[in-house]
Amino acid sequence: MDKILRVNMTDLTTKLETVPTEWAGLGGRGLTSTIVAAEVPADCHPLGPNNKLVFAPGLLTGTAAANSGRLSAGAKSPLTGGIKESNAGGTAAQMLARLGIKALIIEGLPKADKWYNLHVNKDGVTIQEETELLGKGNFAVIEDLEARLGKKTGVLTIGPAGELKMTAANISVKDPDSKIRSHGRGGLGAVMGSKKIKYISIDDAGAPGIKIADPEKFKVAARTFAKALLDHPVSGEGLPTYGTNVLVNILNEAGGLPTRNFTVGQFEAHDKISGETMHDTIVARGGKPKHGCHAGCIIQCSQVYNDKDGKYVTSGFEYETIWGLGADCCIDNLDDIARADNLMDDIGIDSIETAVMFGVAMEAGILPFGDSKEMLRLLTEEIGKGTPLGRILGGGAGSVGKAYGVTRVPVVKNQGIPAYDPRSVKGIGITYATSTMGADHTSGYTIATNILNVGGYVDPLKKDGQVELSRNLQIATAAVDSTGMCIFIAFPALDIPECLPALIDMINARFGINLTGDDVTNLGKHILKVEHQFNIEAGFTNKHDRLPEFFKTEPVAPHNAVWDFTDAEIDEFWNF
Amino acid sequence: MDKILRVNMTDLTTKLETVPTEWAGLGGRGLTSTIVAAEVPADCHPLGPNNKLVFAPGLLTGTAAANSGRLSAGAKSPLTGGIKESNAGGTAAQMLARLGIKALIIEGLPKADKWYNLHVNKDGVTIQEETELLGKGNFAVIEDLEARLGKKTGVLTIGPAGELKMTAANISVKDPDSKIRSHGRGGLGAVMGSKKIKYISIDDAGAPGIKIADPEKFKVAARTFAKALLDHPVSGEGLPTYGTNVLVNILNEAGGLPTRNFTVGQFEAHDKISGETMHDTIVARGGKPKHGCHAGCIIQCSQVYNDKDGKYVTSGFEYETIWGLGADCCIDNLDDIARADNLMDDIGIDSIETAVMFGVAMEAGILPFGDSKEMLRLLTEEIGKGTPLGRILGGGAGSVGKAYGVTRVPVVKNQGIPAYDPRSVKGIGITYATSTMGADHTSGYTIATNILNVGGYVDPLKKDGQVELSRNLQIATAAVDSTGMCIFIAFPALDIPECLPALIDMINARFGINLTGDDVTNLGKHILKVEHQFNIEAGFTNKHDRLPEFFKTEPVAPHNAVWDFTDAEIDEFWNF
Structure with missing residues (x-):
């Protein structure tokens, strides 16, 4: 059963929600833009507590469809001041899709002057305080996480630019060769930085995977x-x-x-x-x-x-x-x-x-x-x-x-x-x-x-x-x-x-x-x-x-x- | 007879124009805003060739009316991106008014990488190349101009901030004690800087002065x-x-x-x-x-x-x-x-x-x-x-x-x-x-x-x-x-x-x-x-x-x- 993961950085709580009917037919940009439009006040400060950072794999992500592994990230953009969707390759999209996660919504701002990381797995999402990797470049983050969590770990991370809330900061996604793909445009890295999340690691062990309603038709298509x-x-x-x-x-x-x-x-x-x-x-x-x-x-x-x-x-x-x-x-x-x-x-x-x-x-x-x-x-x-x-x-x-x-x-x-x-x-x-x-x-x-x-x-x-x-x-x-x-x-x-x-x-x-x-x-x-x-x-x-x-x-x-x-x-x- | 002085910094020409009927009843902010709205494309870059910098004394400036010596400056603001009027005291307003200058309009941008100054007197306005006072603070500009042009010279000048086109730069006006009053808000100093005008000096010798239509009524009021x-x-x-x-x-x-x-x-x-x-x-x-x-x-x-x-x-x-x-x-x-x-x-x-x-x-x-x-x-x-x-x-x-x-x-x-x-x-x-x-x-x-x-x-x-x-x-x-x-x-x-x-x-x-x-x-x-x-x-x-x-x-x-x-x-x- 697909679900929505919701992370509240203000009170450091997480929730696993069922997918509202009106979001069921949406994925990727359609879903991030719908959520941002529905839940983010258009006049909020992009780096303030009322902006939300939303990740959503596409409708076909996680299936065997060729070239379907893109992840959409959405928020109010600190660069443009308008809505933003930026999609990227990498391994995260397919891992999230196989875990049945239709969207990950991150809201609020931490009260304390502390940094955090998120870990997503089959049981949901957890928030931990982060100290070690602050100030580190994205390659070092990926290297460190692979060493600790295994080569297959999925990674979404920000570098120094995102930590500094620069409006050209992006969000990096680990690709299959441990290199980097990017949610490049619109300063979404600054939004992640404003929420004081250095990285999100993903473990898809035990993921339910994707159910195809009509496998034969799918295969032919x-x-x-x-x-x-x-x-x-x-x-x-x-x-x-x-x-x-x-x-x-x-x-x-x-x-x-x-x-x-x-x-x-x-x-x-x-x-x-x-x-x-x-x-x-x-x-x-x-x-x-x-x-x-x-x-x-x-x-x-x-x-x-x-x-x-x-x-x-x-x-x-x-x-x-x-x-x-x-x-x-x-x-x-x-x-x-x-x-x-x-x-x-x-x-x-x-x-x-x-x-x-x-x-x-x-x-x-x-x-x-x-x-x-x-x-x-x-x-x-x-x-x-x-x-x-x-x-x-x-x-x-x-x-x-x-x-x-x-x-x-x-x-x-x-x-x-x-x-x-x-x-x-x-x-x-x-x-x-x-x-x-x-x-x-x-x-x-x-x-x-x-x-x-x-x-x-x-x-x-x-x-x-x-x-x-x-x-x-x-x-x-x-x-x-x-x-x-x-x-x-x-x-x-x-x-x-x-x-x-x-x-x-x-x-x-x-x-x-x-x-x-x-x-x-x-x-x-x-x-x-x-x-x-x-x-x-x-x-x-x-x-x-x-x-x-x-x-x-x-x-x-x-x-x-x-x-x-x-x-x-x-x-x-x-x-x- | 009141007139409009127009300075074109692109071809370094000046014009003396009669006052259009529709501007006759206007002064100060009413006039600068009218001119900016009529002549400046609202979508232009505030520091580009299509913005104009307009100075206008008020309707009563130059008369004996108490507290009537303010000068309005107007343009599209590089700080707000909207229209701007900022008024200031100092001696320039009354000098311009006595010279019969209803407005001074500065348009265009110099083609060459050179700086200029303007000099206004009873014959109109002239443009000279400026080298000596570049980079100088406003007090030094006033001191230098008084030494060269006499203690009574009127001065409108920009400091280093205006030369650098900082959006908080103002335009300084010499006051009766050779101190400074400011067209402070909205970055008008950057507009003057974009037009590469370091200062405007004013000589009101031989000014026709203000004609009062009904002197007795004016005096009583x-x-x-x-x-x-x-x-x-x-x-x-x-x-x-x-x-x-x-x-x-x-x-x-x-x-x-x-x-x-x-x-x-x-x-x-x-x-x-x-x-x-x-x-x-x-x-x-x-x-x-x-x-x-x-x-x-x-x-x-x-x-x-x-x-x-x-x-x-x-x-x-x-x-x-x-x-x-x-x-x-x-x-x-x-x-x-x-x-x-x-x-x-x-x-x-x-x-x-x-x-x-x-x-x-x-x-x-x-x-x-x-x-x-x-x-x-x-x-x-x-x-x-x-x-x-x-x-x-x-x-x-x-x-x-x-x-x-x-x-x-x-x-x-x-x-x-x-x-x-x-x-x-x-x-x-x-x-x-x-x-x-x-x-x-x-x-x-x-x-x-x-x-x-x-x-x-x-x-x-x-x-x-x-x-x-x-x-x-x-x-x-x-x-x-x-x-x-x-x-x-x-x-x-x-x-x-x-x-x-x-x-x-x-x-x-x-x-x-x-x-x-x-x-x-x-x-x-x-x-x-x-x-x-x-x-x-x-x-x-x-x-x-x-x-x-x-x-x-x-x-x-x-x-x-x-x-x-x-x-x-x-x-x-x-x-x-």
């Missing part, structure tokens, strides 16, 4: 679904070979690779940081070009990146991070970027927000463009140690912009704009502007259709069709984010007719229900509306569904494109 | 008005004797003196920082207990505060500053507070925002409560020098709260809450919540009626009548702020029947018009609505007309009062 993933050129070939970093050269070619804090759309040294170069480097150094963030992943877009001596540096080394520290900061040294990626994992800070932030910090003159040594020093010595400068940087791009009076700050709702210039890839600009999450490429990844010709083609330089494209993708993504599926299943879902029905069949077979495609679309719409309403109650209006001023006034080479949507055109997004 | 000011116990006796700092003991007695970052409403050491103690100290040390911020002031609430050796320390030493560094930071040494006041004038940073900020910084653990030595060091070595910590502190209370994850941050619309606890003086809470300026006691000073029994009495601990009180005062204040009058004329205006008609008579006699009391009220309403509409377009909603969460949940001693207005009750404010 799962096979069709997996085949679609493997058959699609992006999920079956591009991503497994080059990782997400396949996009550097593609975006550079498209003139949409934001460079030098979004002043131009192409990076001269793109070849030095491209997915192709990275692949060859990995292979030459004995790393792994393919690697999954969770059991059951058949895309394997992650990798193991080694240094010259064949020593491990990082994994989960994503395009957005490489773009940000690379093109946007004009750093052409992939080894330094990899080292930074590892440091960010260890410190526990969002690598997208931090990369965008460094671009702004360079424009502010805090360090020169291209200075990777100083960038690494700032990560370890300032952000990692929580110096005053580290706190400014750890607050993300908006924080640096405010502290240094910078006007060219690429953020929406105070969240850094990732990796795709909205002037020359206009669909993603609509997503950045309107997403309930702040600037978030994953919330409606129009790059698929604007650039990769997936799901048809919408000219990235024209306004026509972009609002509709972003709307359809945002609706679909909200639903997909509720299943526990990786967002990359969208590629086959958009192109291969059998894929989406197979996904729905798996859900139906899992729960013994009869959802239609329309039901799934309606779920996506419902989630967006719940999130939007929360944001309205938190003080957001359509005036916040806007890109920063400079995108409207500064043409970006090579297309000399500007952001030219009228307010009324953007506001069309919410007409559904 | 001016006499009646001045008599009312002198007859009222607050403006005629309390303020001249003790300055605004007369309020320390009064608010302490009322339990509304926010202490230790708003945790209690009374300060044990109130006697050490009170107006009475200050008065005796000033007299004993050969300072001046009375001092005017501009020629024609007959209230003389300022003072000259000397140190033990009789050496000048500061003037314009206000209650809100002394409350903030005193009670709110638990500093009981008036000499240290005076020294800080002088430093803030020199650095060019708002003494209210900075005082509130220090309370939050102490709660964050940046320095201990009561540590005045460290407070002085932070002002000179960190804020004054623009170190990373200085930039966090120079961003005001909200900035420190964000960087250090503090939840008890007394701000509304990101502007620090001054000097009067809204839980135990509820009328002022309505003003803080609803003011278009962010938390601003001067925008609707209900303390008059809640505490000082001026204009009747409304029990400060009850909700009844507070919204109406705040509404009436905010409407009246918006009108008064347009006349160039000091806000303290409100005391006699509320109690002495002849006062307000005399004020209106002066305006009518000055311009040869026939305004009624209703016209003046309608002007106040109109100004508030123009400002409110700007804020709505900038993204504010009624959700921003709220006090921080902790006022609702933490009862404050001695009355154990909480902020208990419902949202709907607060929103009643805008029903006019």
Whole structure:
């Protein structure tokens, strides 16, 4: 029987609750957003006693469905001030799902000035005082917990950034190789830090596991679904070979690779940081070009990146991070970027927000463009140690912009704009502007259709069709984010007719229900509306569904494109 | 003939314009807010090329009317993100008025990385490159300009804080004794800094002066008005004797003196920082207990505060500053507070925002409560020098709260809450919540009626009548702020029947018009609505007309009062 675990940090009590009927059909983002909207006052301080941190595996998580192992984390975001869902791979989602835990809700703030850890197992959740691992990086936490609790222990942890309540702090999730995946965006690590929880360990021994209502139907659908993933050129070939970093050269070619804090759309040294170069480097150094963030992943877009001596540096080394520290900061040294990626994992800070932030910090003159040594020093010595400068940087791009009076700050709702210039890839600009999450490429990844010709083609330089494209993708993504599926299943879902029905069949077979495609679309719409309403109650209006001023006034080479949507055109997004 | 001076910093040109008909009846706040609303896109970056900095003397400024020498400065605020008007004494207002300058509008941003100064005289305004005085404190700027341009030169200047575009930076105005008055609130110094203008010097030689349409009527009204000011116990006796700092003991007695970052409403050491103690100290040390911020002031609430050796320390030493560094930071040494006041004038940073900020910084653990030595060091070595910590502190209370994850941050619309606890003086809470300026006691000073029994009495601990009180005062204040009058004329205006008609008579006699009391009220309403509409377009909603969460949940001693207005009750404010 699925259950809700509730942890109250104010009186240090825990509760095991039955799942309310209205939450029964929800999982992942659908569930975290529903709980946050229902239980968190929209006007509360994100780091105060009234915010709640919610973890929820997806509807299919824990089953044999390919790529279904994502965990959603939700709260009111200290970065944006709005609702936040951020999902990650790693082992925790499947362990929680097998334990029958539909959601873990953490509320309140400790009265005493003490830190704690949580331990989840088949009997529920317990709270212990924590002293030993305070101040430690995430890798040390994982190492220590594996030594004490066994190699298989699940771990959700925050690094120094989260302890310091930096608004770019993330929550790290141990992956199958004891490396790190992240609930990266929106400062959820600061929320966990405000509740003074250093880590959550998970033991799924004796877990009841997942009951499938119609195992035969499930098996057939799962096979069709997996085949679609493997058959699609992006999920079956591009991503497994080059990782997400396949996009550097593609975006550079498209003139949409934001460079030098979004002043131009192409990076001269793109070849030095491209997915192709990275692949060859990995292979030459004995790393792994393919690697999954969770059991059951058949895309394997992650990798193991080694240094010259064949020593491990990082994994989960994503395009957005490489773009940000690379093109946007004009750093052409992939080894330094990899080292930074590892440091960010260890410190526990969002690598997208931090990369965008460094671009702004360079424009502010805090360090020169291209200075990777100083960038690494700032990560370890300032952000990692929580110096005053580290706190400014750890607050993300908006924080640096405010502290240094910078006007060219690429953020929406105070969240850094990732990796795709909205002037020359206009669909993603609509997503950045309107997403309930702040600037978030994953919330409606129009790059698929604007650039990769997936799901048809919408000219990235024209306004026509972009609002509709972003709307359809945002609706679909909200639903997909509720299943526990990786967002990359969208590629086959958009192109291969059998894929989406197979996904729905798996859900139906899992729960013994009869959802239609329309039901799934309606779920996506419902989630967006719940999130939007929360944001309205938190003080957001359509005036916040806007890109920063400079995108409207500064043409970006090579297309000399500007952001030219009228307010009324953007506001069309919410007409559904 | 009155004129508008327009300075374009982008192409370094100036223009002399005739006054548009619709601006003819406006002055001070009415004019700055009208110009900002008409010409500044509400969604622009406050430090970007599309913001404008507007100075306007009041309708009566430059005449012989008592206390009419205030200058309004307006822009989109980099602190609040909304519209801002901040008015100050000093000599500039009367000089501009006598020169027939109805408004000085500064727009654009220089293309080159150079700094400039402006010089205003009877022929208009000129732009010169500035190198010598960069980085200098405001006192050095005034000294240098007086040496070069003569003792009578008018000066508007920014200190290091404004050059660094800190969002708590103010604009300093030279007063008749070459000391400093400030356009304190909302970070207007950062706007001037963004336009790379270090100072504006004014020479009124050959000024046409003010033409009074009906000199005899003006004279009679001016006499009646001045008599009312002198007859009222607050403006005629309390303020001249003790300055605004007369309020320390009064608010302490009322339990509304926010202490230790708003945790209690009374300060044990109130006697050490009170107006009475200050008065005796000033007299004993050969300072001046009375001092005017501009020629024609007959209230003389300022003072000259000397140190033990009789050496000048500061003037314009206000209650809100002394409350903030005193009670709110638990500093009981008036000499240290005076020294800080002088430093803030020199650095060019708002003494209210900075005082509130220090309370939050102490709660964050940046320095201990009561540590005045460290407070002085932070002002000179960190804020004054623009170190990373200085930039966090120079961003005001909200900035420190964000960087250090503090939840008890007394701000509304990101502007620090001054000097009067809204839980135990509820009328002022309505003003803080609803003011278009962010938390601003001067925008609707209900303390008059809640505490000082001026204009009747409304029990400060009850909700009844507070919204109406705040509404009436905010409407009246918006009108008064347009006349160039000091806000303290409100005391006699509320109690002495002849006062307000005399004020209106002066305006009518000055311009040869026939305004009624209703016209003046309608002007106040109109100004508030123009400002409110700007804020709505900038993204504010009624959700921003709220006090921080902790006022609702933490009862404050001695009355154990909480902020208990419902949202709907607060929103009643805008029903006019």
